[in-house]
Amino acid sequence: MQDDEVSPPTDVGVGIPVDEGRAVDAPRPSRSPIDKAVEEEAIACVRRGQHKEALTKLMVAYSKPLTAFALRILRDPDLAKDVRQQVFLEAFHGIEKFAGRASIWSWLCGIAHNRCIDELRRMKRTPVDFGVLEDLLELPDLSMDNQRSVARRRTLERCLAKLSSSERMQVLMRLLLRLSYAEIGELVHDSPGTVQVRISRILPRLRRCLGDPGDFG
Amino acid sequence: MSEPTPNGEPAPSDLTDAPGVSEEERAESAWLIARDKDPNALPPNARIANAYAEIETLLGSLPAPAEDDGWQTEVLDLAMRQRRRRRGIQRVAWVAATATVVVCILLLVSQPRSELIALTKEAPELDLALRPGKSRRAEGPTASVGDHLIVKALSDGRAELRVYHNEQTLLARCPAGPGCVSVTKQELAIDVELKAPGTYQIILILGLDDSVSTDQTSAYGAYVDAAMAAKARIVMHSPLKVL
Numbered sequence: 001m002q003d004d005e006v007s008p009p010t011d012v013g014v015g016i017p018v019d020e021g022r023a024v025d026a027p028r029p030s031r032s033p034i035d036k037a038v039e040e041e042a043i044a045c046v047r048r049g050q051h052k053e054a055l056t057k058l059m060v061a062y063s064k065p066l067t068a069f070a071l072r073i074l075r076d077p078d079l080a081k082d083v084r085q086q087v088f089l090e091a092f093h094g095i096e097k098f099a100g101r102a103s104i105w106s107w108l109c110g111i112a113h114n115r116c117i118d119e120l121r122r123m124k125r126t127p128v129d130f131g132v133l134e135d136l137l138e139l140p141d142l143s144m145d146n147q148r149s150v151a152r153r154r155t156l157e158r159c160l161a162k163l164s165s166s167e168r169m170q171v172l173m174r175l176l177l178r179l180s181y182a183e184i185g186e187l188v189h190d191s192p193g194t195v196q197v198r199i200s201r202i203l204p205r206l207r208r209c210l211g212d213p214g215d216f217g
Numbered sequence: 218m219s220e221p222t223p224n225g226e227p228a229p230s231d232l233t234d235a236p237g238v239s240e241e242e243r244a245e246s247a248w249l250i251a252r253d254k255d256p257n258a259l260p261p262n263a264r265i266a267n268a269y270a271e272i273e274t275l276l277g278s279l280p281a282p283a284e285d286d287g288w289q290t291e292v293l294d295l296a297m298r299q300r301r302r303r304r305g306i307q308r309v310a311w312v313a314a315t316a317t318v319v320v321c322i323l324l325l326v327s328q329p330r331s332e333l334i335a336l337t338k339e340a341p342e343l344d345l346a347l348r349p350g351k352s353r354r355a356e357g358p359t360a361s362v363g364d365h366l367i368v369k370a371l372s373d374g375r376a377e378l379r380v381y382h383n384e385q386t387l388l389a390r391c392p393a394g395p396g397c398v399s400v401t402k403q404e405l406a407i408d409v410e411l412k413a414p415g416t417y418q419i420i421l422i423l424g425l426d427d428s429v430s431t432d433q434t435s436a437y438g439a440y441v442d443a444a445m446a447a448k449a450r451i452v453m454h455s456p457l458k459v460l
Contacts, residue, residue: 026253175276200246
């Protein structure tokens with residue numbers, strides 16, 4: 001059983017060379033949540049002094065994936081909502097200084113990551129019952145989805161919970177938040193190549209778990 | 218080697234050393250890395266390819282908790298309150314900093330300058346200086362009420378140094394008189410406050426003998442006459458005007 005404390009990333013492993021160039025060049029996963037139009041409108045609002053309007057646009061566009069991320073890391077809906085609030089408050093106060101060096105989305109993800117780390121360090125927690133977590137989620141209407149899909153989602157939540165906080169964080173930053181390896185590396189203080197190899201070692205465990213829950217080690 | 222946890226605890230067991238890490242898993246990992254650059258990279262098998270397609274779909278659409286009504290309004294209200302508070306704090310800090318600077322300036326202005334203002338040396342035997350009073354800063358060598366007049370005079374062992382006010386009042390006398398602060402065989406020194414406007418006379422008599430009046434009440438004119446009659450050496454400074 002993996003503990004839920006903040007734990008280090010697993011070693012990248014023997015036999016898989018780390019290719020920094022390949023990792024840096026690797027594009028973001030497809031279907032990125034980044035909404036360039038919203039970000040440009042938000043920056044335009046800030047320049048006009050309309051900070052509330054800018055924040056509203058960002059909250060509408062980005063709150064769901066960020067909250068979903070925080071929920072899987074902290075495994076507590078109230079804490080996830082607290083992190084959501086902190087992310088957008090920091091965005092409100094900091095957006096004037098935001099130099100546009102990266103997308104606003106990447107910036108918000110970085111804030112969410114750091115606030116989750118703060119929460120993990122502050123609390124000593126025991127793992128949350130997976131059932132409780134799922135009951136509080138917006139699961140699709142059963143009339144529109146089939147039983148297997150719902151079962152797969154539940155299994156995935158259980159498999160994610162079996163990863164360490166750090167592993168879960170990096171997998172979700174890649175596949176939920178759609179950050180690049182370079183962006184993830186900056187947040188976890190590791191090279192893009194190391195992050196890439198590390199995630200490539202975590203995903204097979206997740207796949208095996210998802211395929212057959214009894215097999216997961 | 219796994220890195221230690223941020224709080225220094227031992228790291229969880231390393232995957233590479235765990236039992237069950239097979240060549241198949243390594244091949245799977247290698248394919249995951251390869252397809253980052255080439256989406257058409259061949260997977261180990263179709264089952265694995267389908268599994269990852271599902272994983273990415275599921276992970277990419279993880280649901281969030283049900284949203285509570287009005288949370289965005291709460292965030293906006295809190296943000297505005299924080300901004301007003303921060304601006305209030307900044308304003309208070311600015312006012313406090315400005316007040317501190319003003320107080321420092323006032324303190325500096327009200328403090329007497331410790332340095333002496335040397336007056337023009339008119340005779341080698343006499344050195345005159347002003348020490349500005351607390352109430353005002355002296356502007357250059359101009360004396361003001363409240364300033365102190367410091368006079369140092371070379372002595373021949375039989376010398377007397379005096380300061381008069383308006384040629385009438387003996388303010389300071391050295392040696393053995395008011396305002397005398399130092400007596401050596403070579404030097405006499407007077408320190409006297411200029412308490413009133415008027416003209417101050419500074420006179421040094423060298424080669425003093427008993428024929429020169431040592432009476433402390435004698436006026437300036439009578440004192441000079443006595444010194445001249447005794448053929449003593451007289452060294453004078455231009456009268457110091459105090460407005």
